[in-house]
Amino acid sequence: MMDDKLNNWMAYKINQYKANEDVLKKYVSHLEEPAYMDSIYLKAWEWLPKKLHTKSPNTQIFIVAIDNDALVDQGRIVFTLWSVYNQDKLKYGILGAHEMHHVLRKPIDFKVEPSEEGIFYLLQTILNEGSADMIDKKYSFEKADDVVYEYHFDELLLTKPDSIIRVIDTAIQEMAGTKGQKYPTVKQFRNLMNYSSGHNPGYYMADIIVRNGYRKELIKHIQNPFQFIILYNASAKRDKLHPPVFSDTTIDYIKQLQKKYWKNGKKRLS
Numbered sequence: 680m681m682d683d684k685l686n687n688w689m690a691y692k693i694n695q696y697k698a699n700e701d702v703l704k705k706y707v708s709h710l711e712e713p714a715y716m717d718s719i720y721l722k723a724w725e726w727l728p729k730k731l732h733t734k735s736p737n738t739q740i741f742i743v744a745i746d747n748d749a750l751v752d753q754g755r756i757v758f759t760l761w762s763v764y765n766q767d768k769l770k771y772g773i774l775g776a777h778e779m780h781h782v783l784r785k786p787i788d789f790k791v792e793p794s795e796e797g798i799f800y801l802l803q804t805i806l807n808e809g810s811a812d813m814i815d816k817k818y819s820f821e822k823a824d825d826v827v828y829e830y831h832f833d834e835l836l837l838t839k840p841d842s843i844i845r846v847i848d849t850a851i852q853e854m855a856g857t858k859g860q861k862y863p864t865v866k867q868f869r870n871l872m873n874y875s876s877g878h879n880p881g882y883y884m885a886d887i888i889v890r891n892g893y894r895k896e897l898i899k900h901i902q903n904p905f906q907f908i909i910l911y912n913a914s915a916k917r918d919k920l921h922p923p924v925f926s927d928t929t930i931d932y933i934k935q936l937q938k939k940y941w942k943n944g945k946k947r948l949s
Contacts, residue, residue: 722772744759796865797864800865803877809885835875844883890914909934
């Protein structure tokens with residue numbers, strides 16, 4: 680039964696807790712230590728500009744058992760115990776830092792027209808998850824041999840991200856060509872991204888930005904979803920693996936959205 684993990688997921692997860700009960704009990708006690716929160720903040724700050732090197736004293740950590748993820752919900756960080764334990768074995772505090780990055784980044788809630796809700800969902804989520812993925816997911820790939828089965832992220836992060844980008848490019852070109860009369864919905868973009876909440880293609884795009892020397896620019900513009908697209912395009916043009924680039928029409932449309940919304944968006948940061 681344990682060999683067929685997907686079809687016996689609940690039994691597999693319960694078995695993992697039972698087999699590792701003693702070490703997990705010991706591990707949980709460390710989550711309340713000040714040093715653990717310090718490690719989370721330090722790693723989150725590595726991917727934030729100095730103005731966002733703040734703390735969130737009201738953010739609490741909660742642990743659940745039977746799930747497979749971590750998330751931020753109304754200022755609370757919720758860990759699956761088995762998940763955070765395994766991620767911390769790769770590098771102490773990285774999963775918490777990923778989630779804390781979402782809190783400290785303070786994304787802007789743009790007030791947009793109904794026809795633009797889909798494109799803004801796309802822009803916000805790929806920046807949100809792609810930038811935070813630089814904290815933890817790269818370790819998962821680099822140390823894949825040390826990671827248990829359920830935390831191999833290839834399928835989540837690398838399922839045809841290049842194809843997704845090409846479809847995004849086509850969709851934005853159509854929006855530009857019809858002056859917003861034809862537009863993808865939030866549901867359509869969620870489906871396109873395989874319900875990954877922006878991880879795919881966000882990780883792929885952020886990785887290309889960083890490996891082509893634009894890490895500082897990514898951090899500088901960490902709250903600007905328009906710049907994420909522009910930085911990706913500049914990076915993709917330099918990349919030796921020749922990832923897809925967005926068309927001039929798409930980049931011009933993104934710049935128009937930036938001109939339309941970014942000035943007022945920044946006011947909400949003050």
